[in-house]
Amino acid sequence: MFNRSIFTVLAAVLAFTLISCLTGDSDNRPSKEVTLSIIKPDAVENNNIGEIIARFEKNGLRISGMKMVKLNEKEAGDFYSVHKGRPFYDDLVKFMTSGPVVVMVLEGDDAIKKNRELMGATDPEKAAAGTIRKDFAKSISKNAVHGSDTPETAETEVLFFFKPEEIKNRF
């Protein structure tokens, strides 16, 4: 009788482990992340700050750092240095220095991917309905928001704008 119970328990544990491995449960768990968001000069100028922030909050992202800044040419150039040499780089720097921007640290489950989904495609004409760029951006060069694209860029970009003590994690 005792042996049979042990056998049943072992069989149950084995089955659970097998199912977890097959379904990849452990890999699918959302990871807690932080990401950098910028509300770009066009969206600030159009008074869309509040509506854009509401999209983040309504979709489970939390703001753990926020400020309004006006970038100079060096700061904007350094921030987008990965695009240096591309045909749109000079215009991008000019646009990003054309007015104040709101920079935010967003945190939450899969925050990097979630923010990029909420933003929509780089070109608002190609962005899905209901995305920030579809609703608030006019063109590929004036596209309302920026979002980090990997955990590595997220870390670098957050530290570009924020000192550690300016971030209040809310996980």
Ligand code: ATP
């Ligand atoms: P961001 O980095 O601002 O979140 P993204 O990751 O969607 O945008 P990137 O490829 O990183 O797109 O380009 C950075 C920015 O450079 C874009 O947001 C856009 O404003 C500008 N840009 C990119 N491609 C073009 C293009 N073909 N013509 C004009 N501007 C462009």
Ligand code: MG
């Ligand atoms: Mg990018």
